Amino acid sequence: MTTPAQGNVIPDGPLYACDNGKFGKGWPGAEKWFAWLQATADRYGRGRCLWAVAPDVPMDAEATLAESLPWLEPIRSLGLPAAFAAQNGSEHGLIPWGRFDVLFLAGSTPWKTGPAAQRLAVEARERGLAVHMGRVNSRRRLRIAQAIGCTSCDGTYLAFGPTTNLPRLLAWMNELHTTPTLFGDHT
Numbered sequence: 289m290t291t292p293a294q295g296n297v298i299p300d301g302p303l304y305a306c307d308n309g310k311f312g313k314g315w316p317g318a319e320k321w322f323a324w325l326q327a328t329a330d331r332y333g334r335g336r337c338l339w340a341v342a343p344d345v346p347m348d349a350e351a352t353l354a355e356s357l358p359w360l361e362p363i364r365s366l367g368l369p370a371a372f373a374a375q376n377g378s379e380h381g382l383i384p385w386g387r388f389d390v391l392f393l394a395g396s397t398p399w400k401t402g403p404a405a406q407r408l409a410v411e412a413r414e415r416g417l418a419v420h421m422g423r424v425n426s427r428r429r430l431r432i433a434q435a436i437g438c439t440s441c442d443g444t445y446l447a448f449g450p451t452t453n454l455p456r457l458l459a460w461m462n463e464l465h466t467t468p469t470l471f472g473d474h475t
Contacts, residue, residue, distance in 0.1 A: 289304070289305050289306075289307055289442045290304055290305070290306055290307070290328065291306070291307045291308065291309040291312075291314045292308070292309045292314055292315070292316045292320065292321055292324045293309050293312075293313065293314030293316070294314070298332045298336075302336070303336050303337070303338050304332060304336055304337055304338065305337065305338040305339050305340070305341075305371075305420075305440070305442070306325055306328055306329075306337065306339070306340035306341065306368070307341050307422075307442075308321055308340075308341050308342070308343050308344065309321070310343055310344050310345070310346060311346045311394070311422070311423075315343075318343060318359075321343065322359075322362065325340055325363070325366065325368070326366055329366050329367065329368055334366070334367040334368055337368050337369070338369065338390070338418075338440065339368065339369040339370065339371040339389060339390040339392075339418070339420070340363045340366075340368045340369070340370060340371060341370075341371040341372075341373050341390075341392050342355075342356035342359040342360050342363060342370060342371065342372060342373070342388070343355045343356060343359055344356055344373035344375065344394060345375070346375065346394060346395075347375055347376050347395055347396055348375055348376070348377075349374070349375040349376060349377035349378040349380070349382040349395075350377065350382060352373055352374075352375045352378070352382075352394075353378075353382045353384065356372055356373065356384075357384060357387070360372065360384070360387045360388050361387070364389075369389035369390055369418075370387075370388045370389050370390070371388060371389065371390035371391070371392040371420065372384060372387070372388040372390070372391060372392060373392045373394040373422075374391055374392065374393055374394060374395065374400075374405065374408055375394055375395040375399075376395040376396055376399040378395070378404075378408065379404040379405075379407060379408055383408065385411075385415060388417075389417060389418070390417060390418045390419070390420055391408060391409065391412035391417055391418070391419045391420070392420045392421075392422060393405050393408070393409065393419065393420065393421040393422065393433075393438070394422050397423070397429075400421060400422075400423075401429065401432045405436065406436040409436045409437045409438065410436070410437060413437045418439040418440065419436075419437055419438045419439055419440075420438060420439065420440045420441060420442070421433040421436075421438045421440075421441040421442075422441070422442055423442070424441035424442065427456075427463075429441075430464065431464070434464050
């Protein structure tokens, strides 16, 4: 995962995804963000990019819909899959189905791990879309993401104490692959 403010160098080979930096302090403004997105795709390759999330307004579904709609097609015009960030309240008819490629479960932790986000994830998967959950920084949240059918997730858990947290994270990942959830396997 990369954002405009990170300045990360993506190594040769791995896939990457582009967040917009709206959650936190990394939002450079729309024009600079889009220039960064294009430069990132040019530098690292469009075929390696899982998706790019359209600008959103954290925790606000109506404002996110208004902010994101003008950017979904320009993201796709760069040859990148467009992700739409579902927020608290998006379940009330505020998802522009058919205009994006990946449903990004954003919003507050209680919302994105709750029944509304789960229903949206199921609908997205039924529509053939990938589902991503942001800010997954615990074993519990990783299991929830798996249980509701997320195909990917991100978090900063590893960045804070990689020597200690990498073995834990690898154990969690092994558990995901060896122990089924109560809801069955969504992979």
